[in-house]
Amino acid sequence: MSETLQHSFLHKIIDKLLGQKKPLHECTLVLPGKRPVVFIKKILLDKKYEGILPKFQTIDELISDISGLQQISGISLWLFAFEVFRKIDATEDLQSFLKWFPTLLKDWDDMLKFSKSDTQVLDFMFSDERIKNWGELLGEEKPHRRNLNFWKKMKVFLPALKKKLLQEDLATPGMIHENLKMRVENFTQNTSDRFLFCGFNAFTPIEQKLVKNLLQWDKAECFFQADEYYIDDKRQEAGKFLREYIHWKEFNESRPFNWIENHFSEPKNIQVFEVAGNIAQTKLLPHILEQLKTENSELSNTAIVLLDENLLPPTLESLQHLVKSLNITMGFPLKNLSFSVAMKKLFHLQKQLAKKDSAYYYGDILPLLEELPAHTQDTPIIQAFLEQLEERNLIYISKKLFYELLSKISYFSILIKPVDYYTYLSLLIEFCETCKRRQISDIDFENISRFEKAFISLKNQLSQYDFLLDITALEVLVNQMVSTDTIDFEGEPLSGLQLMGLLETRLLNFENVIMLSVNEGKLPLGRTYNTYLPFDVRRDFGMNTFLENDSIYAYHFYRLIQEARNVYLLFNGLTSGLNIGEKSRFITQIEMESKHPLQNFVMDSASTPLNQQLIQIRKTAQVMEKLEEWKHKISPSHLNTYLYNPLDFYLNQILNTRLPEELEEEISVRNFGNLVHYTLEHLYQSLLHKKLSKADLQKTKERVEEALEYIITEKLKHSSDYYKRGMNYIHKSVAARTLHRIIEKDLNDVEKGAELEIIALEQNICADFYLENTLHPKVHFNGFVDRIDRLNGHLRIIDYKSAKAGGLQIKPNPKKEDEEFLFDKKYKQEVQLVIYAHCALHSGLFADHQVQCGIWSFVSPEQGPKMLSILGNEFIDKSHLALPMKSVKSIILEILNADIDFIETPPNPSVI
Incomplete structure (x- = not known):
């Protein structure tokens, strides 16, 4: 696009003004926003204008000047209003207000x-609420009664607020408009200024009156940017307001309605992209811009319009290596920056402390320790705190322990419940001042500075009142001050690619327009309008409804693309969560009502899964050295790990890697098993090497609760609070019941006349195993048995399991060789028990020639241990072990075979 066509509407206005005899400096250009001013100045410079510049004003500034009132808004107005409301209803607190x-x-x-x-x-x-209440019992809990009381108070409160504000020469935007009604006649008659209203679409009633009166006194001109497409079609919502303004009597032959053009019908390249995901839209930008750069390397006639401000960071990331010159009109939302997120979490923590000042929840603390700017001296304190959390699985941290572990951290004062929240504001101001003195990025510095300013402003404003302030009210006030704040970027607005929001495009025209998030609910916003006034009330009293707001957004959309040649409309087609995945109806309107052909593309991020290359580790010389060490201390669990996944065996036994311990909000199966296992060991420790009596076991049952508490606090290092609520309380109760049933099983055996003696607990048993292989003649087994006892003189090896006991049957399989039939992870319990039996019979620890090996499952503890059967025999001797040990031997030799790599087991072999 040539220079004269870029921002053609502004060029047309300037040409019109320069062609008139009246001096330009006597004019006031009234604009919807400040953004176009820089472009107007550039156009005047290009046209060699050497006179005094005109005055620039937004319409809000003009109305405020005429009214003579100072606008009050935000926190100042909220606090002022609450002071007035307290005199009407003293029962309501600031938080509720x-x-x-x-x-x-x-x-x-x-x-x-x-x-x-x-x-x-x-x-x-x-009156409406009174009618709804008529004939009903007026109980306080009735919704209509509450609504009636609300509007009854508002009839008193809002007039009182207006009166109080006017006494201070203050006003809300609405009051300024109302005040203008009384001043507009006098102003339009007496002003000597000449006003040029540029690019407006929708006026409020008083704005219309002001403009009309100025036109009548020949002190104003209006320049509208309209197009025949939506002006002539009465169904088109984009022209709703302009179609009304055309018929103002103030527009006539000598003062025509400027301007209605026919640009929308000109040929356009309109491409619509349905993209699977919000951020995925930004990934298309390089592809689109590469096409456009062939015509204009600087992309100065191109605008990227974001209808969702949250897409700014991924958009910048997509553009960082592609665009040399970029101007960002929209600011980065302050609420999305790291310090803002940390402040949000800090207020959440304080709200939890306000509810229950007894213990800290780890999920409220960890994000703060990660995100709040810390002093270098804080690092070891935080690290020690995290180690304690992991070691003791501290989900809830007592106040005492919290003070012990974190009291020396630099910002500890903002993590504890304050004396009052006025004092807390001072602590936050001090914290911000301290953070700014540290080595932080420019964005973090700006982020922290904005919060510091907000805290100081809020403290100063609150000092004028005697309100009772709680943490929720404080959070709402702070959020209000920063929620709409943005951090602006530096850029060159007159060249390069333009990145902006929809409202920033007013009065500006671009040859190429790329618009993201063109979804229903984003464009237009639809019925997302918070109001206490019903639709029919708003309509009947002339107030804007969502329909008028939709018309305003429709105008901004069509006006932006009416002079563009290349239009790219991207929308998120993914239906998940809050995303409805529906394209804006404006796209459908263009497709159905205009003559423009649309090119539709569906960009599906889903792809056919690649054939995963399974990880394969060669057994190098270094690996074989590790395996030589390993074969001298083989545990049954090592072989089971190999059967599950050879890669896990490699990671655990060769690289010695272990997954880090994670905090468990709900006790895991593994830790539940440990809880029962350790408690059993603790309970039976005093019963070793003696024939158990009924009295011994009765006393042991009575000690279950005491033993559980001991194991929780001393062995597992967990907080007792961890088991006082929710599912963990249930898990502890289940553990106690499991322990009772195990002891009861032993007690029942003794009561029936059985002789029971506990020989060992957590016993290490070892034995050599000969492989009859020249490279590896023998290996050494090393395992720990949970319980070894004698029942009626028979030696028993018992392993506790949280899972169910398997079949525990070993017999020849005609479909498999003897060396391979245990090569399956489903035989993991059999492999473990076979090795325990081998060690018991070959270690020399026991004189017995037979042994029973079994699994005692916590799933059904009352059934006692389920015993392994080899070839139909539960009493196992050395001859019985010959068959299963052939498979064990084969597993070990495969692991030690240098020619067989460690190959990852696929997650689902049937898919690969």
């Missing part, structure tokens, strides 16, 4: 701007 006042304030401003009188609307709402 802040829940409804911001929404009511928007409604009140709309009443003042659009209706003839706000009192008429208030009277109507009160």
Whole structure:
């Protein structure tokens, strides 16, 4: 696009003004926003204009100047209003007030701007609620009764607030509009200024009156940017307001309606992309821009419009290596930066402390320790704290322990419950000051500075009142101050690629427009309008509804693309979570109502899974050295790991890697097993090497609860609070029941006359095993048995399991060789028990020639241990072991075979 076509609407305005005899400096250009000013100045410079510049004003600034009132908004207004409301209803606190006042304030401003009188609307709402209540029992809990009381209070409160504000020469935006009604006639008659209203689409009633009066006094001109496409078609919502303005009597032959053009019908390349995901849209930008750069290497006539501000970071990431010159008009939302997120989590922590000042939840603490700027001296303190959490699985941290572990951290004062929240504001200000003195990035410095400014401002404003402040109210106030704040980027607005929001595009034209998130709910916003006023009330009193707001967004959309030649519309087609995956109806309108052909593309991020290359580890010389060490201390669990996945065996036994311990909010199966296992060991320790009596076992049963507490706090290093609530309380109760049933099983055996003697607990048993292989003649087994006892003189090796006991049957399999039939992870318990039997019979620890080996499952503890059967025999001697030990031998030799690599077991072999 040539220089004269870029921002053609602004060029047309300037040409019109320069062609008139009236000096430009006597004009005031009234604009929807400040953004176009820099472009207007550039156009004047290009046209060699050497006179004094005109005055630039937004329409809000003009109305405020005419009214003579100072606008009050945000926190200042909220606190001022609450002071007034307390005199009407002294029972409501600030926290409750802040829940409804911001929404009511928007409604009140709309009443003042659009209706003839706000009192008429208030009277109507009160009367409407009275009618709904008529004939009903007026109980306090009735919803209609609550609504009636609400509007009854508003009839008193809002007039009182207006009166109090006017006494201070203060006003809300709505009050400024209302005040203008009384001043507009006098102003338009007496002003000597000449006003040029540029690019407006929708005026409020008082703005219309102001513009009309100025036109009547020949002190104003209006320049509209309209197109025949949506002006001539009465169904087209984009032209809703402009179609009304065309018929103003102030527009005539001598003062025509400027301008209606026919640019939308010109040929356009419109491409629509359905993309699977929000961020995925930004990944298409390099592809689109590469096409456009062939025509314009600087992309100065190109705008990327983000309808979702959260897409700014991924958009910048996609553009970082592609664009030399970039101007970002929209700011980066302050609420999305790391310090803002940390502050949000800090307030969440304080709210939890306000509810229950007894213990800290680890999930509230860890994010803060990770994200809050820390002093270098804080690092070892935080590390020690994290180690304690992992070692003791501290989900809930007592106040005492929290003080012991973290009291020396530099920002400890903001992590504890404050004396009062006015003092807490001072602590936050001090913390921000300290953080800014540390080595942090420029963005973090700006982020922290904005919060510091907000805290100081809030503290100063609160000092004027005597409100009782709680943490929730403080959080709402702080959020209000920073939620709409942004960090602006530096850039060159007159060249390069433009990155902006939709409202920043007003009055500007681009040859190439790329728009992201063109979804229903984003464009237009639809019925996402927070209000206490029903649709019919808003409509009947002339206030904007979602329909008028949709029309405003429709105009911005069509106006932006009406002069563009290349239009790229991207929308998220993924239906998940809050995403409806529906393209904007504006896209459908273009497709159905205009003559422009649309090119539709579906960009599916899903792809056919690649054939995964399984990890394969060669047995190098270094690996074989490790295996030589390993074969002298083979545990049954090592072989089971290999059967599950050879890669895990390599990681664990060769590389000695272990997964880090993770905090468990709910006790895992493994730790549940440990809890029962360790408690059994503790309980039976005093019963070793004696024939158990009924009295011994009765006393042991009575000690179960005491033993559980001991194991929890001393062995597992868990906090007792961990087991006092939720599922963990149930797990502890189940553990106690399991222990009782195991002891009861032993007690029942003794009561029936059996002789029971506990020989060892957690006993290490070892034995050599001869492989009859020249390279590896023998290996050495080394394992730990949970319990060894004698029942009626028979030696028993017992292993505790949280899982169910398997079949535990070993017999020849005609479909498999003897050396291979245990080569399956389903035989893991059999492999373990066979090795235990071998060690028991070959270690020399026991004189017995037979042994029983079994699994005692915590799933059904009352059944006692289930015994391994080899060839139909539960009493196993050395001859019985010959068959299963052939398979064990084969497993070991495969592991030691240098020619057989460690190959990862696929997650689902049937798929590969």
